[in-house]
Amino acid sequence: MFHDVINIRHAKKAAAAGVDGLIAVCNGAGGHAGTLNPFALLAEIRQFYQGTLILSGSMSTGQDVASAQMMGADLAYMGTRFINTQESRANPEYKQMIVESSAADITYTPKVSGIWANFLKPSLEKAGLDPDSGEKKKVDLGEELQAPEGGASAWKSIWSAGQGVGSIADAPPVAQLVERLQDEYRGATDHFAQLSGAYLEKQ
Ligand SMILES: Cc1cc2nc3c(=O)[nH]c(=O)nc-3n(C[C@H](O)[C@H](O)[C@H](O)COP(=O)(O)O)c2cc1C
Structure with missing residues (x-):
């Protein structure tokens, strides 16, 4: 069971209860969002929790997913992006x-x-x-x-x-969106490898 948390008090309580993972619902998320910046919340949770940590809030692209993992999350959790799919029954x-x-x-x-x-x-x-x-x-x-x-x-x-x-500029079929997210994720990790390689060479 993964448990939504918006602050450290919630995260500690959920971790003590033995959840399988925590979902850090940050500032800008759809639904009952938190107010904390994702860098701040993820880093503080990681100080006491080594289980599965999922980031949630404002992610719409594969680049966003790659960024979530760079920030210390294991997984990324998208809500709004999937409202805009063909399969979604939203109005x-x-x-x-x-x-x-x-x-x-x-x-x-x-x-x-x-x-x-x-x-x-x-x-x-x-x-x-x-x-x-x-x-x-x-x-x-x-x-x-x-x-x-x-x-x-x-x-x-x-x-x-x-x-x-x-x-978000469209409502494609889920399979097409997932393929696009994978391409963007690959593109982002390639780009980061190049970018970071150039910085690391300078040292
Ligand atoms: C219309 C809507 C309804 C939601 N309902 C729930 C809910 O019932 N329970 C829950 O844990 N999160 C709910 N969420 C939050 C999502 O699980 C997720 O954390 C959030 O959408 C991620 O942020 P994003 O929408 O910016 O991607 C909802 C989000 C939206 C947009």
């Missing part, structure tokens, strides 16, 4: 909003579900909520999970996404 308008959005269109707010999470500002506006107002819509999480079809509820008509939306 087509949601997918289009992701294509049209960039990081500036993501707002971190507790106003929707009572828990801090990242949402697409245009979807809040579409639902009649002002992303910048102090108004708070308290939603019962149990209710929310059983929202009626077409009902205005958190997640269903107010859409969540991570800050990595700016790198």
Whole structure:
């Protein structure tokens, strides 16, 4: 069992409970994101935890996955990128909003579900909520999970996404996306080998 954590207190508790791995949900992730920078959170977790460590938040490309591993993660965990695939059953308008959005269109707010999470500002506006107002819509999480079809509820008509939306421009089939991620991963590791080789030679 892998366990989401957004801070060291959560990570220590989960590690003590014997989880198989930790998912560091960092600043900019879709859903209930944390606020910590990935360099900071990964490094602190690695000081006491040697198990499987997964990085989550704003990754959209194979280069991002390679970077996560350079930072000390074993694996990378992508959410928003896979909303925009052919197989995903997300509303087509949601997918289009992701294509049209960039990081500036993501707002971190507790106003929707009572828990801090990242949402697409245009979807809040579409639902009649002002992303910048102090108004708070308290939603019962149990209710929310059983929202009626077409009902205005958190997640269903107010859409969540991570800050990595700016790198998402399409909704391909999953197999095609995975192939692209592999190519980008290879390209990134080759590029890094060249770049680091040049720096290391200078020493
Ligand atoms: C619409 C949406 C719903 C999510 N629901 C959950 C959830 O129920 N449980 C969970 O652990 N994480 C959930 N997440 C978070 C993802 O598991 C993942 O950590 C996150 O999407 C990674 O960040 P990224 O979207 O920037 O790639 C959700 C994310 C999104 C975008």
